[in-house]
Amino acid sequence: MKKALSLWLSIALIVIMLPVASVQAAKYLPYDMVGDFSEGLAWYVSYDEESDVERFGFLNTSGKVVIAAKYDWVGGFHDGLAAFELNGKMGMIDKTGKEIIKPVYDVIDEQFMDGLLAVAQGEKWGYINKEGKFVIEATYDGATRFGNGIALVVVNDGYSFIDTTGKQVFEANYDDAFEFIEGYSVVASGEKWGFIDTTGKELVAPKYDEAYAFQEGLAPVRTGNLWGFIDKTGNEVVKPQYEDVYGFSEGFAAVMKNGLWGFIDKNGKEVIKPKYADVLSDFSEGLVLVSKYDKEQTPMQGYIDATGKEVTKFDYDFTGGAFEGGYAAVSDGGFGTYYIMKNPLLAPVSAKPTASKVMVNGKAVSFEAYNIGGSNYFKLRDLALAVNGTDKNFEVGFDKAKNAVNLLANKAYTPVGGELVASGGQTGKSAAPSVSKIYVDGVQAPLKAYNIGGNNYFKLRDIAKAFNIGITFDASTSTIGIDTSLSYTE
Template sequence: MKVLILNILLLFSIASLAVTQTDDLEKALKALKEKDFNAAKVLIEQIITKNSFDAGGYYALAVYYADNDNKPHDYYKSLDYLTLAEKYYSTLTTKELTNLQKLGVTLLEMQKLKQTIGQQAVQDAIASQNPTAIDKVISKFSTLPNVVEKAIEYKNAMAFEEAKRVNTYQAFQNFYIKYPSAKQVPEAKNKYEQLLYENLTSAQSWQAYQKFYTSYPNSPYAEKAKKQYEKLYYEQNVASSTSANTIEKYLTENPNSIYSQKAKNQLQSMSSLFPIRVGDTWGFINGNGQIAIPPIYERVGNFSEGLARVRKHGKWGIINTKGKEIVPPVYELIRDFSEGVTAVIQRKKKVLEAFYIDSTGKQLFAKTYVTDGSYWPIHSFQEGLAIVEDPETHKIGFINKKGEFVVAPLFNSYVPRKGTIGTYPFSSFSEGYAWVKNEEGTGLIDKNGVFLIKGSYTQSLLDTLSAPPFYYKSFSDGMCLLEESNSSFYIDRNAKKAITIPVGFTALPFSDEVAWTYSKYDKKFYLIDNKGKTILDIPAFKVYPFHEDRAVIQKDAPANRVYFYDQTPDPTYSFIDKAGRSLFDFKFDIPHDPLFEYSSFKNGLACIILNGKQTYINKEGKIVWQSPERWN
């Protein structure tokens, strides 16, 4: 009986304590809401003193330290007390849980409070700009992803700003290694690559660039470094070299260099031979300006395919680059070699016969073509076919190297002009098409003789385009110029109008991927690209086509002369590039000779008349060779 009474008294005491604790907690929470932190603190301490496992008391203590208006607020203490509150909350009886829930003390509220203090803690840490404070937030609130994510994001940002402040490739490399998930990693890697490139190539030597791209082949700057290496190496070791061995070694070691073609051209220029006149005789120099074949000939042509025509005792023959006679001088006329074949004219009794020979001097096929000497009845091979005039119909067609007509002779032949050299109203094949004319009109045919386009077309035959005898022009750089009813336009190989030239303009065929047009309105020449875009306009008296990125222009008309034979030609010509810049600080005249259609660069050299003398210059404008006497 006594034990029963004691148990009843104990239960009554516990119940009484629970009621007291709940009342105190309610008062404490009310005091916290009213910002009476002192009263709340006293009540909370009483609760925890009476019961060190009181979940409600620890919750209230967490609220106490979480409030920003409370001077000793401490988010980390608040978090610690919340942790205890959650721990002891799980041990409460149903009745105890009910009492706490009536006061708004629930696990959900505890989680909300944890989120709140986490956000406040990270904001304070960010405001302090203290990495240690940021690390503490990340460590303490590891169960709150949104809080940790924000803290980590700011920590990464702080670290990245520090890397930018140091601004070395090592700093950015350390950043992306230490913070691999940071959103700044791509930018850090870009900065690392940039600064690594700038640092390791600061010497700006070809050696530095070579070392970079070989050491860091996967760098986004590797290709840039390689291009810089190739440029500098070529400029410093190859461009000015006069040694064929040096250039050949460069080509062997750098077969895919973007400058390999320049080196090949340079080597070709060195191995190419150029016609010169000394007194009344002609010979050849090499690309270095050295006499390669002595001037012992009456006239010479240009070397083509390793062979050149030369004249002795009034007759033409053929020599090779060593000066060895391949074909004796027995012909009245010879043309330059093309595709291993050349056309010749030979006198047989009182008749002039034209036929083809190969590079050994052997006649290509038995058939010959009679001419009166005023024009060529046969023409050079291009793309496997050559134009010949049918002796019976006097129409032209296209033959193969067996002498067989591949395209029937149905087109107009030579058109003489009164008092001057006439016109050949056709062209050889170029880019698969040839220009022809018949009674139905003019146009372009393919190698089956099928018209790509046909109409009342013409072409400009300005003296800036070509020298006599005049030929029409087929495709060049994928474009063919046509004129019809005072309008000019270019077509592509699908016969579509690619570029239309404004009315009042004259156009010239494409050369070196650009073309000149001329406006009669403002007297200017306009240079266009293959899209028809004007890339240059200049006032000039005369312009010539571009070759090897250079063109000859005559800015002003030459002075009127009383006696042409006793005056040196006016040096009124100059070279320009495609930006219109004058390339050299001298002006010159051009050779007025049938062998030179116009002065232009070929294989790296150009022939001009400088100070009255035949002169070869290179692309830097330096004199490679100059005749000892004046050109008359």
């Protein structure tokens, strides 16, 4: 009887455990490797043991295959297109897998810039448009992508900068140079590095021992063995003091001191103390992948937020990448153990109607605004219309392919309808953190936004700071003042 009971209990236990095991197995994607998401799709690798061949394809944030694995290599999507290689030749596909640029090139860049793509046929480089036609013939020994309407090309071991028609803008009388990013190129004379603008004028004459491109308005520079950052006036806003640094992302830069990594903000303030073994990604959607040592000095990986809080469990086998659109592909055990993680910071929060009265340049204006975590959030397009026609106006655009909000200073706002229409009788609502990227004058900006009822709401002071708009608050009357005649102050 005991034997029969024991057998029954064993069978029952297996039955009970099966759903758990199935759920656990279901989270893993049946692929050997999965890359970062770009524009909603991530590349994956499928390995055929019989042929010993790896093939690349794309899947979406649900793990569903959108483009079957048939390529020898693929890049990420940019403006709806991704580079691929097949049988030794390269081209570009769209998000359906349709070949937009036929695979006839030996090498291609991974994205179009200023409407042109750098390609190589044999040992010569040129530029094609999205129809696959050469706009600038392949006559160069080397070429970079365009940036700010200018590209760097190599002719007979010499450098030159050209515009999108192929016309030389100016010669690069330097020993080395790079593409224009955020309006500047890093150039070298001898073993010293500096920066030039799009006219060829030196922002900083070559004097640094090493330098990298601007990111979010600041560029890393090295003097001796120490790194710091300069701004676009050439001023050292962060004096060289770190053993190593990475560029800024979402307002933060990783810096190394005494062999450990931490983070600073754009004022050079240390926001996360150096205590990490390594930094394994940029900040994306509020998270960055880092590693830390255990007691045996073995590194473990996990995600932290901008305050240094550990958002995921740290593990030895865990690895991942940047979040995009609320998702990242991560692994907890190497090949074959990849799964899709939703950004843990994207849980909805409570938004309460803002009770304060709002004055814009002395005139009362009705906004549908909300208080989230003690800060006032306003509908972006409402703010744009409210200051339109002043010298602090700004344009608002949205790039659906990139899921990006583009803000342009000193541009008249183009209304789309529905601005400054308060629904009346506002009640508390659920606010979901926005996953859209925010660009101000072409530079990604760390502005926090929430989506409420399909509209993006931004912190009032973030927008005011970005466009130098004065903000006041009268506590006695609970009145918020938006004054375009004033400069922004903290």
